[in-house]
Amino acid sequence: xxxxxxSALISFGTLLSTVGVSFADELLVPHxxxxxxxxxxxxxxxxxGYTDYFLMLNERDGGIGGVLTNPEECETGYKAQVGVECxxxxxxxxxxxxxxxxxxxxxxxxxxxxxxxxxxLTMGYGLSAAAKGETFPWAFNYPASYWSQMTSVLSYIDSExxxxxxxxxxxxxDVGYGREPIPVLDQxxxxxxxxxxxxxxxxxxxxxxxxxxxxxxxxxxxxxxxxGWGAMNSTAIKExxxxxxxxxxxxxxxxxxxxxxTEALGMKAKGYKSATFTGTGTDYPAIQDMINLVVKPGKSKxxxxxxxxxxxxxxxxxxxxxxxxxxxxxxATGKKNVTGADVRKGLEMIKLDDARIAELGLxxxxxxxxxxxADHEGKGAVTIQQWDGKDWGPISKxxxxxxxxxxxxxxxxxxxxxxxxxGWKSQKCN
Amino acid sequence: METLIxxxxxxxxxxxxxxxxxxxxxxxxxxxGFVSGTLYxxxxxxxxxxxxxxxxFNFSQPILVVLAALSLxxxxxxxxxxxxxxxxxxxxxxVLAFLIERLILRKLVNQDxxxxxxxxxxxxxxxxGSAQWIFGGRPSAMITxxxxxxxxxxxxxxxxxxxxxxxxxxxxxxxxxxxxxxxALFFSKTKIxxxxxxxxDDHQAALSVGISLNQIWVIVWFVAGxxxxxxxxxxxxxxxxxxxxxxxxxKALPVLIIGGFTSVPGAxxxxxxxGLGEKVFEIYxxxxxxxxxxxWFAYIIALIFLLFRxxxxxxxxxxxxx
Numbered sequence: 183x184x185x186x187x188x189s190a191l192i193s194f195g196t197l198l199s200t201v202g203v204s205f206a207d208e209l210l211v212p213h214x215x216x217x218x219x220x221x222x223x224x225x226x227x228x229x230x231g232y233t234d235y236f237l238m239l240n241e242r243d244g245g246i247g248g249v250l251t252n253p254e255e256c257e258t259g260y261k262a263q264v265g266v267e268c269x270x271x272x273x274x275x276x277x278x279x280x281x282x283x284x285x286x287x288x289x290x291x292x293x294x295x296x297x298x299x300x301x302x303l304t305m306g307y308g309l310s311a312a313a314k315g316e317t318f319p320w321a322f323n324y325p326a327s328y329w330s331q332m333t334s335v336l337s338y339i340d341s342e343x344x345x346x347x348x349x350x351x352x353x354x355x356d357v358g359y360g361r362e363p364i365p366v367l368d369q370x371x372x373x374x375x376x377x378x379x380x381x382x383x384x385x386x387x388x389x390x391x392x393x394x395x396x397x398x399x400x401x402x403x404x405x406x407x408x409x410g411w412g413a414m415n416s417t418a419i420k421e422x423x424x425x426x427x428x429x430x431x432x433x434x435x436x437x438x439x440x441x442x443x444t445e446a447l448g449m450k451a452k453g454y455k456s457a458t459f460t461g462t463g464t465d466y467p468a469i470q471d472m473i474n475l476v477v478k479p480g481k482s483k484x485x486x487x488x489x490x491x492x493x494x495x496x497x498x499x500x501x502x503x504x505x506x507x508x509x510x511x512x513x514a515t516g517k518k519n520v521t522g523a524d525v526r527k528g529l530e531m532i533k534l535d536d537a538r539i540a541e542l543g544l545x546x547x548x549x550x551x552x553x554x555x556a557d558h559e560g561k562g563a564v565t566i567q568q569w570d571g572k573d574w575g576p577i578s579k580x581x582x583x584x585x586x587x588x589x590x591x592x593x594x595x596x597x598x599x600x601x602x603x604x605g606w607k608s609q610k611c612n
Numbered sequence: 613m614e615t616l617i618x619x620x621x622x623x624x625x626x627x628x629x630x631x632x633x634x635x636x637x638x639x640x641x642x643x644x645g646f647v648s649g650t651l652y653x654x655x656x657x658x659x660x661x662x663x664x665x666x667x668x669f670n671f672s673q674p675i676l677v678v679l680a681a682l683s684l685x686x687x688x689x690x691x692x693x694x695x696x697x698x699x700x701x702x703x704x705x706x707v708l709a710f711l712i713e714r715l716i717l718r719k720l721v722n723q724d725x726x727x728x729x730x731x732x733x734x735x736x737x738x739x740x741g742s743a744q745w746i747f748g749g750r751p752s753a754m755i756t757x758x759x760x761x762x763x764x765x766x767x768x769x770x771x772x773x774x775x776x777x778x779x780x781x782x783x784x785x786x787x788x789x790x791x792x793x794x795x796a797l798f799f800s801k802t803k804i805x806x807x808x809x810x811x812x813d814d815h816q817a818a819l820s821v822g823i824s825l826n827q828i829w830v831i832v833w834f835v836a837g838x839x840x841x842x843x844x845x846x847x848x849x850x851x852x853x854x855x856x857x858x859x860x861x862x863k864a865l866p867v868l869i870i871g872g873f874t875s876v877p878g879a880x881x882x883x884x885x886x887g888l889g890e891k892v893f894e895i896y897x898x899x900x901x902x903x904x905x906x907x908w909f910a911y912i913i914a915l916i917f918l919l920f921r922x923x924x925x926x927x928x929x930x931x932x933x934x
Binding site for chain 1: 630634637640641644645648740741744748749750751752753765776778847850851852853854855856857858859860862863890891894895898899902903904906907908
């Protein structure tokens with residue numbers, strides 16, 4: 183009898199806590215982090231930027247629409263399998279977003295999210311084809327897909343030296359993320375008259391690239407484009423300098439051009455370029471609020487010298503997009519406690535134009551992002567930045583993607599993705 | 613038929629023609645392979661030391677490399693002079709060796725090898741968590757200038773090209789070679805070295821002839837820490853000092869299979885075979901296989917050794933009587 187009573191009490195308690203979690207007066211915006219493991223240096227900055235923006239909203243505005251936000255972290259160590267476990271752990275807790283911080287994890291949960299009615303935001307990463315909103319109603323990759331980014335990088339090279347007759351080496355981390363833009367090179371090579379060679383770098387070789395760079399030295403490419411992450415970036419820049427490859431002909435994607443990649447190298451990395459879609463620095467009212475309300479009072483894990491750097495600011499922009507989608511969802515539904523399905527609609531209704539960006543105190547930090555049902559990437563422009571030995575600075579105007587090239591490729595890829603998934607639910611957009 | 617001839621040409625003729633046509637590139641590959649090989653050997657050495665003393669594959673050796681490099685840089689950033697920081701790291705490793713012996717190994721004397729192996733996995737996670745908590749995870753540059761290690765590079769002009777020798781790589785090769793010679797002499801000529809071999813063979817037998825197991829283990833873990841420090845300094849200089857360094861640590865596994873788990877010279881020979889082999893293969897045959905062959909080349913060589921000489925080049929052949 184005693185045992186029965188205890189069991190009943192435990193069951194009742196569990197039930198109460200479940201109900202409590204499901205209907206708690208908070209907006210759960212979890213993100214999958216990697217503060218440990220070989221990519222921890224990058225992952226920590228990303229995690230801090232995202233968390234701090236939501237904490238700032240809590241401190242300054244009392245959350246969003248009067249409801250506090252909860253930017254809960256789930257540690258993945260940048261491992262896809264652990265990321266899936268993180269995803270599963272949020273089932274039944276009404277998460278408003280899936281923010282995986284990894285293309286590998288994104289690919290694993292892409293099919294699960296529609297069933298669980300929770301949108302995935304992969305800001306600047308993920309599956310390029312997810313840009314097609316009609317096919318992927320639950321996935322968003324604002325402000326541009328990897329494919330769009332690659333076309334912008336190629337446009338930049340074209341404007342610098344021309345592409346016709348040139349040889350491009352594509353140095354990439356040999357995982358899903360690194361391989362993602364290869365179809366663009368395959369498609370555009372014959373069309374624009376350039377030759378490309380692939381130089382894959384396995385994760386366990388990312389700090390040991392001398393033979394990759396000897397291959398590059400042998401092949402003498404006119405440009406090297408890098409899709410790297412973590413320690414691969416700084417090692418590649420060092421090896422490029424060692425091989426006497428001109429650093430101003432070496433251009434990384436937007437995940438290969440952060441302070442964490444170049445600060446330790448200093449002047450040795452001078453001249454190296456990368457793409458970006460967010461600005462640096464702290465001269466934005468909202469970033470100042472993050473400093474004054476969260477970082478300085480010690481309410482976050484961020485150190486002062488980290489604020490304003492590439493990855494921190496970019497992660498904050500990711501949080502801005504999520505917060506704005508929640509704001510739109512609250513407006514549209516009239517509810518304070520919105521659901522994942524509401525936020526999905528909010529992401530499609532998002533209108534981060536110049537006026538709204540100014541209202542948020544972020545003018546100049548990123549280009550406008552206008553959501554729609556059909557376009558889940560926003561076709562954002564890419565800027566090229568260069569390391570001057572001490573800091574990153576922009577050296578180009580925003581370069582729009584080649585929509586005419588990427589558009590049909592995305593449509594084809596989206597159709598191919600669902601071809602073997604008979605139950606896949608698409609949507610129709612007007 | 614034409615395609616077959618073309619393939620045979622690409623495999624057996626073209627690479628050698630390129631070696632002759634661009635000797636600078638070939639020599640650069642050899643030099644880079646030599647340096648990488650020496651450093652692989654150094655990593656493997658850390659594993660060999662522990663294996664010799666306890667017959668266990670020390671899973672925590674790569675994280676010891678990270679811990680050494682990270683603590684050295686962190687001490688320096690606190691304002692402690694570079695060489696004093698080195699001494700502090702050595703003191704830290706002695707204390708760590710003592711704690712490992714007291715808290716882990718002493719309680720596992722005469723236990724199955726798998727239990728000891730599992731304990732090193734546990735130790736790895738303990739060090740990862742503690743190091744992250746104490747030092748943080750942001751990458752830093754190795755303090756090579758502050759340690760007085762030479763900077764810059766030498767160039768050897770050759771047929772319109774050149775072979776570049778980074779001074780830090782030359783230092784790495786020289787220091788690693790000296791260290792290996794000292795350790796080889798230490799283990800073959802000294803009383804402690806002989807005691808260590810006895811401990812590796814049988815804990816109980818070693819104890820029965822008066823060898824202090826505890827003392828041997830502290831010494832060996834401390835020396836493995838010293839090796840980790842040297843490895844961390846030079847690998848940190850080639851890339852940067854971050855937790856990613858632990859990945860490179862596991863490159864020692866194929867090196868150990870080739871050289872043998874119990875041989876100090878084996879570690880360096882195995883390292884050189886892998887280092888030289890993977891560089892030359894990647895440059896000349898890699899493009900035929902889509903590049904990126906370095907990631908698996910070492911394991912293929914190791915697999916071949918496992919098939920034909922499982923004890924490695926210099927490892928002890930274990931004969932078990934039934």
